[in-house]
Amino acid sequence: MQVFSLTAYEIEAIQLSLQVAGLALLGCLPLGLVAAWVLARCDFFGKSLLNGIVHLPLVVPPVVIGYLLLVSFGKQGLLGHWLWESFGISLAFNWKGAAVAAAVMAFPLMVRSIRLSLEAVDGGLEQAARTLGASPAWVFVTVTLPLILPGILTGTILAFARSLGEFGATITFVANIPGETQTLPLALFSLTQAPDGDAGAARLVVISVGIALAALIASEALARRINRQLGNHV
Amino acid sequence: MQVFSLTAYEIEAIQLSLQVAGLALLGCLPLGLVAAWVLARCDFFGKSLLNGIVHLPLVVPPVVIGYLLLVSFGKQGLLGHWLWESFGISLAFNWKGAAVAAAVMAFPLMVRSIRLSLEAVDGGLEQAARTLGASPAWVFVTVTLPLILPGILTGTILAFARSLGEFGATITFVANIPGETQTLPLALFSLTQAPDGDAGAARLVVISVGIALAALIASEALARRINRQLGNHV
Amino acid sequence: AAERTYLYAASSLTGAMTALAAELETTSGHQLIAVFGASSTLARQILQGAPAHIFISAHPLWMDKIADKDLLEPGSRRLIANNRLVVAASRADAAALDLANTKALLQRLGNGRLAMADPNHVPAGIYGKQALQTLGLWGMLQDRLAIASNVRIALSYIERGETPLGIVYASDLVGRPQVTAVALFPDQSHAPISYPMAVLRGRSNAATKAFQQLLQSDKGRAILTRFGFQPL
Amino acid sequence: MSDGPVLNIDLEHQQGAFRLAVSLRLQGGLTAFYGRSGSGKTSLINLIAGLERPDVGTISLGEQVLYDSARRINIAPEKRQIGYVFQDGRLFPHLDVAANLTYARRFITTELSPDRFAQIVELLGISALLGRRPATLSGGEKQRVAIGRALLSEPQLLLMDEPLASLDAARKAEILPFIENLRDQLKTPILYVSHAMEEVVRLADSLVLIDDGRIIAHGSVEQTLSRLDLRPLTGRYEAGAVLQVEVCAHDHAYQLSTLRFAGQQLVVPAVDLPIGSGLRVRIRARDVSLSTSKPVNTSVLNVFAATVMEIAPDEGPHCEVLLNIGAPLIARITRKSAAELGLAIGKKVYASVKAAAIDRHNLGLRGSPVNHS
Amino acid sequence: MSDGPVLNIDLEHQQGAFRLAVSLRLQGGLTAFYGRSGSGKTSLINLIAGLERPDVGTISLGEQVLYDSARRINIAPEKRQIGYVFQDGRLFPHLDVAANLTYARRFITTELSPDRFAQIVELLGISALLGRRPATLSGGEKQRVAIGRALLSEPQLLLMDEPLASLDAARKAEILPFIENLRDQLKTPILYVSHAMEEVVRLADSLVLIDDGRIIAHGSVEQTLSRLDLRPLTGRYEAGAVLQVEVCAHDHAYQLSTLRFAGQQLVVPAVDLPIGSGLRVRIRARDVSLSTSKPVNTSVLNVFAATVMEIAPDEGPHCEVLLNIGAPLIARITRKSAAELGLAIGKKVYASVKAAAIDRHNLGLRGSPVNHS
Ligand SMILES: Nc1ncnc2c1ncn2[C@@H]1O[C@H](COP(=O)(O)OP(=O)(O)OP(=O)(O)O)[C@@H](O)[C@H]1O
């Protein structure tokens, strides 16, 4: 094993991790937008409860979330059963399940960031758009959405990082199956637990951080552009 | 054991959790402010690296972070040794160490939320404050800080929730010591390991969620007030 | 109170050690604080100066690591109990399984997976892999595993019907009515599953002594038995 | 004007300690809202635009009920087709100037003729700014873009909240004719909030005076500005009479026009309108001087024989003299002069009005009487 | 004025495609900046306040170098003691009105006398708003609070960027004397950006005309407004002459004052100043009429024997006639009148100025000549 070339084991874990994080983001983003909107702009009975549920994955240890996912999305679980019957989708012990676990864990971070931006949007601009003929949906697309891009970006990067690092819920929900559900953190964990895995673990830490750093640098460049467009500090 | 009264074991875990989360917040908040400020407003060589380091705890599995903490802050660790020699502070295997673990894990959430708010602050207001005689430090205290309160609040609630739910890094760094480092998630874990712990585990999940929900409701009320003060959407 | 006495024990011992600590307190008044975790984690913490007085590992490997650093009180190391490895299945599917009949095994597995703890580092997994290798099943099954981070989670896969079968300790089945053992691995198919206990260097005190005595007493052995172990 | 839809407003609205209670019926043309800071002008047009909900009441525009608290009707702002130039600009910071201007286009089915876009951009002097972001614009530039944006939304009714406040006189002079054109050619009814009486006189058909959330007066600009009891609100400096006149001759050599009213003639700087056009001229009281003998050898081109109808003294050095020259005219002279000239009701005097004192600022390009039903 | 520190500006600054290149020396009093939208007024005062850094150049106030690109000096904005009323308000949204007003107090060692606070609050008409947040204020209310906030910071130099643009005439009339007082009593030099020539004339000692980032003219208001070549910038409508006068008598019965200049007397509405006080009066060209025989039996109180010095024709219907009445006076009459009266250089005529045409708007409460060094 050479120091500067990746082993097949590492490449597999990297690919899987990116795949999982990508799918997790794909699910998180639209749902996160909706949840953030509802929490920021609507007032209804049970809002606190919704808010609590959204934050649940932060408060409860990941292993518990993993267990709850197992209970609901497992073969015997209500949702799992329904998914399987209706769409033929099974999340058990495969990467899609890992993505669900990552998405659930990343969700509160996504929602909170977007919500923070949403609450800071100048309502006057949205009003102006409406007088110009934009329906609320159009206002959202053409005014609100561009204005909350920084929040979406922050939410996305947090969610991506969290997905990339997700461990407890994943290993509990879909187990640690090489090539199937063994993402970087799971591979890393295995190595740290093995008596002689330290060197390999260190390599994986560097790889994880490298990927995250690359994503961060890209997001910073994007954020810079967005902020310049909005006339904010650069 | 009655259903509606807490056992001594539970009370101990709750107290400890709150203590740990509280101390973690206390450490996170000022450092998070500084880091958010530096990342939002300064431009320097190595900024990407700093950004990467801040996000590290999200990307790398908690267990690895816990291990790194153990290696550096343990009695044998460099930092741990220095802390002990210089200040007589030991973090190893006590609740202060648990707070450090929680703080480290919560840090990126704190920093990102504050940074998001910071970047949205209207520079014109800060300029106005300076023409009125406020030094940059005063501007920060009297203008910037109040304006980023929503971000600080979001960061705090995320960090608090994350601290409350922190498991992997804690158990790895300071172990699962009843009355010392056994916070709610660790107590919960212990119960899941015991043959007849399921009911107790479920109780702890409910308690964790209850505490988080209480904190959320309080923070929502506060956020509402702050937003009303800032003239934002309510 | 005087100095606290810490007992670091592998997670799989949670039930038994909690009961033993309670017993110790009622009979001798000594308080033991039990700290549970993965054997590997606990060993690492002890190497980093954790305040453990007694360490009970689920595998000799981790005890060796500490012994290598010369951190054990001389003469205190001994095996306290054995455990058995079983193939478990849901109570609903309790028909006995013949491990020698590969075909039956595969049939039982269907397109499901075999749950077990991580064969790379979790003791239950390490023993399980050994046993499967001895029985010549490893090559066939190694791609069909659902690898859990600890035995409890492997158990919950079986409990929830996620996997038809799984490899767990016999002790894990105590208090778990939904699962049952459908096959017992032969003792010689894997290294003996024994729990080494040792007192850490310089940490010997009245409580540790009382605890060592309790373990050798009938009372102590009865408790271990109750939780599915075979006291030594 | 009888053309254009009728805007009917009858509502009450409480915000904080401030109470707005308005009942108004406006038809066509340009209606100016005039009132001191904090009197409720912006609040009222926000209600009309649908950005706020009145506590009780109704708002209707033509056939369409925009709001009715009793019938629980509340048409969404975007369905009201009401353009709004906000007091505080409200440009979209993430769009460049061109995209701000054309924002409303995607919600309009008719094509935007490039000419019209070019015309508006040219007029507002923002063609060099099209690619810029609002954050880099000067105060006046922002306001001009905001005006353009509202104009390009082709509204059925246009609300303008102090649109020209941050513009220099030259720029104002360029934009005012455009708003007149909008009012006359496109027949877009306009509600126009302004602090500048010059703008009001020039542009407005009718004037609504607001004070402390209440309508104090509403009528044609002429009527309202001639009412002595409203002086505290309309401002003494700006007092004057408004004449309905008709263009009757042009003197191209001297660039003067002769206007006719009630059998009298008024010479003013050339008006670029065909003979016969109706026009409104405001003659400020301070620009009228009186004499008891006919002035001779003077540069003043307009001298009218007049009868004193009323003398309104005030506490200051001035008094206002209401004259009849076939139409009402107001003169503002010192009390000392009034005494020295021995002015009294019924006395015959000569009123002099300098042609130079009447300029574009005092010419409203619309003469037909406003229909206040 | 020779009192007050000298503000020396010599700088160049590029922002986007816009280039500002300014060299100015201003001393004391109130200097008005006048120029069309986008000409660089706000940019310039931002540089003076230290909110932007010039590319090259120096700025100094009195002895203190505020900025020097060569010597790498750049005093922080908060150390410049420069108050700034922003064009866009910039109230702190998280503070109520009272806290906004007193914001600067914590950085000032001297005590705020409750009287002064009360006086400013009263004057600006914001006493009812003290507990409110900026978000609920009307446009004009916000601007008034912003003015109060800057005033209460006790600046060494005050920058005001169109402070009165969103205020009604009545409110303006109340605030203007206060700014005059600030200028005269407190000797605070003021740089005042305005689009309203009335305000400029009333308040300013000197006038700086800016166009496209360059200083076109700078001098006393009198000089600058009298220059014919600057008409395109200053605006034809506003042309006029400014007289330095001295109060010489009061007529309490009729509430008139008599002012003296160059052996002549001018009667105007009562001026609340002791006899002997210096004063500046602006007589707008459009308010002066001419005749070749002495007007009799007229309400016009001021008739001067005058000699025609210059006749400036223009393309329009008017011409401007520069007269000598002991001091220069400008009349604006139609070309037709000029022809009919047979005006020519050297001709003796009578110039009539209505007392009623001179009101507070045209009276600058400072008479001493401006020192332009
Ligand atoms: N950041 C920037 N980038 C590019 N151009 C800018 C920037 N800021 C200002 N400008 C341009 O500089 C010019 C001067 O702007 P400034 O705000 O000083 O004008 P102003 O005289 O105050 O105008 P107004 O009376 O409309 O407020 C304008 O043409 C403006 O578009």
Ligand SMILES: Nc1ncnc2c1ncn2[C@@H]1O[C@H](COP(=O)(O)OP(=O)(O)OP(=O)(O)O)[C@@H](O)[C@H]1O
């Ligand atoms: N949300 C609110 N809560 C309490 N009072 C309010 C609120 N919004 C406006 N007001 C008050 O209502 C009154 C009318 O405000 P409005 O903005 O309509 O005034 P305006 O006539 O437009 O004044 P301006 O000419 O200064 O813009 C003001 O006194 C203002 O302080």
Ligand SMILES: [Mg+2]
């Ligand atoms: Mg308003």
Ligand SMILES: [Mg+2]
């Ligand atoms: Mg400006």
